[in-house]
Amino acid sequence: xxxxxxxTGPRKGAVADPRVARLRMYLNNLAVFFLVCAMxxxxxxxxxxxxxxxxxxxxxxxxxLWSIIAIGQTVVLITAGIDLSIGSVVGLSSCIVAxxxxxxxxxSVSCVFxxxxxxxxxxVHAFGxxxxxxxxxxxxxxxxxxxxxxxxxxxxxxxxxxxxxxxxNFSRGDVLGIPNLFLCVIGVMIPTYIILNHTRLGNHLYxxxxxxxxxxxxxxxxxxxxxxxxxxxxxxxxxxxxxxxARLSLGIASNGFTWELQAxxxxxxxxxxxxxxxxxxxxxxxxxxxxxxxxxxANLLNVQPxxxxxxxxxxxxxVVFFDQxxxxxx
Amino acid sequence: MTEIVNLSNIxxxxxxxxxxxxxxxxxxxxxxxxxxxxxxxxxxxxxxILAGNFLPTSGNIxxxxxxxxxxxxxxxxxxxxxxxxxxxxxxxxxxxxxxxxLSREAKRFGFLLDxxxxxxxxxKLLDELNSSARPGDVVTGMSGGQRQAIAxxxxxxxxxxxxxxxxxxxxxxxxxxxxxxxxxxxxxxxxHSVLLISHRLPDIMEVCDRIAVMRLGExxxxxxxxxxxxxxxxxxxxxxxxxx
Ligand SMILES: Nc1ncnc2c1ncn2[C@@H]1O[C@H](COP(=O)(O)OP(=O)(O)OP(=O)(O)O)[C@@H](O)[C@H]1O
Ligand SMILES: [Mg+2]
Numbered sequence: 001x002x003x004x005x006x007x008t009g010p011r012k013g014a015v016a017d018p019r020v021a022r023l024r025m026y027l028n029n030l031a032v033f034f035l036v037c038a039m040x041x042x043x044x045x046x047x048x049x050x051x052x053x054x055x056x057x058x059x060x061x062x063x064x065l066w067s068i069i070a071i072g073q074t075v076v077l078i079t080a081g082i083d084l085s086i087g088s089v090v091g092l093s094s095c096i097v098a099x100x101x102x103x104x105x106x107x108s109v110s111c112v113f114x115x116x117x118x119x120x121x122x123x124v125h126a127f128g129x130x131x132x133x134x135x136x137x138x139x140x141x142x143x144x145x146x147x148x149x150x151x152x153x154x155x156x157x158x159x160x161x162x163x164x165x166x167x168x169n170f171s172r173g174d175v176l177g178i179p180n181l182f183l184c185v186i187g188v189m190i191p192t193y194i195i196l197n198h199t200r201l202g203n204h205l206y207x208x209x210x211x212x213x214x215x216x217x218x219x220x221x222x223x224x225x226x227x228x229x230x231x232x233x234x235x236x237x238x239x240x241x242x243x244x245x246a247r248l249s250l251g252i253a254s255n256g257f258t259w260e261l262q263a264x265x266x267x268x269x270x271x272x273x274x275x276x277x278x279x280x281x282x283x284x285x286x287x288x289x290x291x292x293x294x295x296x297x298a299n300l301l302n303v304q305p306x307x308x309x310x311x312x313x314x315x316x317x318x319v320v321f322f323d324q325x326x327x328x329x330x
Numbered sequence: 331m332t333e334i335v336n337l338s339n340i341x342x343x344x345x346x347x348x349x350x351x352x353x354x355x356x357x358x359x360x361x362x363x364x365x366x367x368x369x370x371x372x373x374x375x376x377x378x379i380l381a382g383n384f385l386p387t388s389g390n391i392x393x394x395x396x397x398x399x400x401x402x403x404x405x406x407x408x409x410x411x412x413x414x415x416x417x418x419x420x421x422x423x424x425x426x427x428x429x430x431x432l433s434r435e436a437k438r439f440g441f442l443l444d445x446x447x448x449x450x451x452x453x454k455l456l457d458e459l460n461s462s463a464r465p466g467d468v469v470t471g472m473s474g475g476q477r478q479a480i481a482x483x484x485x486x487x488x489x490x491x492x493x494x495x496x497x498x499x500x501x502x503x504x505x506x507x508x509x510x511x512x513x514x515x516x517x518x519x520x521x522h523s524v525l526l527i528s529h530r531l532p533d534i535m536e537v538c539d540r541i542a543v544m545r546l547g548e549x550x551x552x553x554x555x556x557x558x559x560x561x562x563x564x565x566x567x568x569x570x571x572x573x574x
Contacts, residue, residue, distance in 0.1 A: 203424070210421035218403065218419055
């Protein structure tokens, strides 16, 4: 195994050792993991409030929500697409579920219906991208404003409160000490891991990101696979919308505002390539934890929370810059 | 002998470009037909029509005795067409085995990938082609010959009626050319037909039963190999000889 490959990528003409590629992904995740540890230790030392149960739970709740949408974003990024509508879909879903609960529908019915709406939203995006041949960023950028508008419209731009106690308790509850929100992350990670690594669908997602015309020539069902990617991303955004409504006891269209970029940033910090065909499930979860730690740390250190947004932009540009260098090197 | 493919009056235009003009070609069972022509003559376009990649602008395709319309590569593959594309259509980020099995991945328990089976079979197929490519390696960084072997190995996953090959010897080493030509002969022995596109006249002369030459989208020659001589073929390709 040629360890130089780790830093340079495979030399031209040399066979790429998949073990090295895997190791690089693993090392990236390990580095991000150590970054999280370093941040946590530092924050514990310099603030008296970070290392409290209440605060850590808070960080983990925030990171759970971002992890779920980051996993959805990753699935789309693997196909060399992008989903910029996530934030609005989170907001819209929180409105839908809150309105339904308000009208007295049972929690289960409200949640299932909201998820179906999410799937519908994803299908609309995929339809525009495959049948309408629109670039993913245009289609989902249009989705970003459209679904926000729909959310405002159905709520009259008012926050929808008065949600049932059982619903609100879910986001604070736990099973055997494991917070429910974290269980949701696990519940998303496991099937996504299986899909990406052990199913034909997963192989097709990567093949489309790697060489879409080539995949088409090999009879890969490209349209169907792209539908899956965007519907999955929107479904996860809807689930997060429901969880946010439960956590804040509020459905409002501005829930999830700019979270699509948190999802992109989490994903690329976790080693996903914006150029497609590279990404897994652990990276985005670690990336989301980095971002939520920065967010929380900024609050505790009395830094203006707006810095976190600026930092997100800087992180995206920096990580993608290096990713692109690696690509050009080949 | 049974006719496997009969193309009649095929036209194909891309905007103002006439890539194929009134093209006719028939290929029998177990026959190896060589297709030659200058760059841009329309060879790959013809292949892609048979592979379901393009629909012809007009014309008829008869496949195995039936008139067919191949709307996509899947239709063609189902009918028994296997293809080695000129650009190979490989996914650089996937392993050799996953490329070979792309869109017909082996499964266990109905939905999980059978990585072991895909790797083992791929190893066998690559060995048969005398390739040093390893099934578990990703394609990025592989040599031209290794990539070619992967693209050829794909055609061995089914029992095709015809294998279409677009310049399968263009990027491979001198030592590997005979291996690929042997493979083409072995297809014939199993009664599969082959359409071989190549710029290398020696390869064509060595394995083909019949040679067709096209120029600017038209067929200018279609003869049994025994009736062809290399100078004439070269003249037809360059346009020095108008038709034969
Ligand atoms: N997808 C396409 N869109 C537009 N024009 C095309 C397309 N494919 C091929 N052409 C045109 O059709 C003509 C024939 O191209 P084709 O690729 O079939 O040639 P070829 O005989 O395979 O050449 P080569 O030996 O270089 O591979 C060319 O003029 C080419 O520019
Ligand atoms: Mg060609």
